[in-house]
Structures are given as C-alpha cells and as structure tokens.
Amino acid sequence: MADRYALVVDATNSNIKEIPAADRLVADNLLLSGTTPTLTIGDAGAEDTKIVFDGAAQDFYIGLDDTADDLVIGLGSAVGTTPAISIDENQDIVANQEFRAVSYNDTYVSVASGASPAINCETGNYFKHVLDQNATFTFSNPPASGTGYSFVLHLIQDSTARTVTWPGSVDWAAATAPTISAGNGDDDFFVFATSDGGTIWYGFTAGQAMA
Numbered sequence: 001m002a003d004r005y006a007l008v009v010d011a012t013n014s015n016i017k018e019i020p021a022a023d024r025l026v027a028d029n030l031l032l033s034g035t036t037p038t039l040t041i042g043d044a045g046a047e048d049t050k051i052v053f054d055g056a057a058q059d060f061y062i063g064l065d066d067t068a069d070d071l072v073i074g075l076g077s078a079v080g081t082t083p084a085i086s087i088d089e090n091q092d093i094v095a096n097q098e099f100r101a102v103s104y105n106d107t108y109v110s111v112a113s114g115a116s117p118a119i120n121c122e123t124g125n126y127f128k129h130v131l132d133q134n135a136t137f138t139f140s141n142p143p144a145s146g147t148g149y150s151f152v153l154h155l156i157q158d159s160t161a162r163t164v165t166w167p168g169s170v171d172w173a174a175a176t177a178p179t180i181s182a183g184n185g186d187d188d189f190f191v192f193a194t195s196d197g198g199t200i201w202y203g204f205t206a207g208q209a210m211a
Contacts, residue, residue, distance in 0.1 A: 048079040106152070121149060121198075128154040131162040131180075139167055142198040150193035152206070157186040170201045181209040 032039055042049040042064070050063030054077075063079035065072050069089045075082040086094045107124035111117045113132040122141040129135070143149045155164070161182035170192065172178065181188050189206040 050077075050079050052077045119151065119153070121151065125151045126154070127151060128156070130156045131158045131164070133158075134163045134165075136165040137167060139169070139192070139198060139201060142194050145197040145199070146195070148193070148195045150191060153190045153192065155180065155188040155190070157181055157183060157188070159184045166203065167201065169198060170203045172203045177203070178205045178208070183209060186210070 041051070046066055048063055048066050050061045053060045058075060059077045060073070060075060061077055061079065061081075062071070062073050064070075065079050065086075068086075071087045072079060072083045073085045074080075075084065083096055085096070088094075106126040108126045108128065109120075109124035111119065111127050111129040113130055115133050115135060117129050117135050117137055119127055119137060119139045120141050121139065121143070157180065162180070164180050166177055170177070178188075178190075186208070187210040188208045189210065191204040191206050192201045193204075194201050
C-alpha cells in the first residue's frame with residue numbers, strides 16, 4: 001500500500017485533500033473528539049518520535065527514545081538532548097536533576113506472617129511484619145549496583161517471644177545483630193540500606209520496644 005498522508009480541508013473550494021509529506025498541518029486549535037480520542041505518533045518503525053513545545057527562550061519536548069525504549073521529557077527539540085525525566089519499559093522513572101515534592105509518601109507493604117517472610121524491594125520502602133513464629137528474612141530485588149536504596153522494617157512481637165534470623169548479607173554495628181524485643185506487641189523498627197545491589201546491606205536499629 002502506498003504511503004498515506006494527513007487530510008485537510010482546502011479553504012479555496014472546501015474539498016478534502018491530502019497534505020504532502022513535506023508540508024505541515026497548521027492549526028490554531030486542534031481538537032480530537034469522540035468516545036476514545038487517540039493521537040498516534042509513529043508507525044512502529046525504529047525511529048524517535050516527539051512533540052516539541054516551541055518557546056521564545058527555551059524549547060521542550062516529550063518524545064520516545066526508540067533505541068533506549070524510554071519516554072523522555074527534556075529541554076531542546078532533539079530526543080535525548082538534555083533529558084529531564086525518563087520512564088523505561090519497567091515503569092522505572094529517573095529524574096536527571098533536582099527533584100522537589102510538596103509531600104513524599106513511602107509505599108507501605110504488609111509482609112505475610114510465617115517462617116520465611118520476604119522483603120521484595122520492588123514493592124515499597126516501608127514494610128511491616130507481625131511475628132507469629134520464629135522468622136528467617138530474605139531481601140530481594142534491590143536496584144542494581146550504583147543506585148542507593150533503603151527501607152524501614154517495622155516488626156511486631158508475638159505474645160510468645162519469637163526470634164529473627166537476618167540475611168547473611170546484613171552488616172550490623174560491631175558485627176552484632178540486635179536482640180528483638182520480647183514483650184507481647186512490642187514494636188521494633190530497623191532500617192536497611194544498600195548501594196551495591198544487595199551484596200551488602202547495612203542494618204540500623206531505629207527504635208525498640210516502642211509499644
């Protein structure tokens with residue numbers, strides 16, 4: 001099938017005609033309407049696509065970096081030039097400059113009770129676990145080495161004092177893991193941090209027996 005181009009109404013005779021590939025569609029107000037209005041940019045080819053905001057002093061773009069498979073917001077008019085925010089195919093977001101928020105909220109995750117509670121770092125930064133038996137923790141899916149990541153673990157003790165075994169990759173001060181509070185309903189808080197993909201986790205006691 002031959003290439004098809006956009007349609008426009010000819011102002012001289014009201015006929016509908018195609019816009020040649022080298023021409024532009026110029027309009028003061030472009031409206032897409034209907035139940036599910038859709039604007040598709042690109043034709044599934046291996047090429048960057050973009051929308052450029054042509055400012056008096058500074059241009060901005062929103063575009064697809066096809067090589068990296070990233071949606072990018074940046075300065076200028078060329079995709080990949082001074083990117084400010086990138087979103088990849090895993091829905092991970094990277095801000096390339098200072099990030100400021102009015103309020104920042106950690107994602108809360110309730111970790112299932114049992115003998116082998118698992119902390120999946122992809123799911124949040126604040127984890128809570130109610131001990132109902134002796135527990136051996138595992139930590140999985142931290143960011144790759146070179147990216148810092150930390151999380152809070154809130155432990156609640158059972159009516160019968162339970163023990164906790166930490167992953168061997170956790171380093172504690174003086175190489176000594178803390179003793180879990182033994183009182184019924186005691187709240188213990190721990191912080192864990194890594195920057196090498198979880199090869200080493202640094203463990204910190206934030207507070208104990210806080211019930």
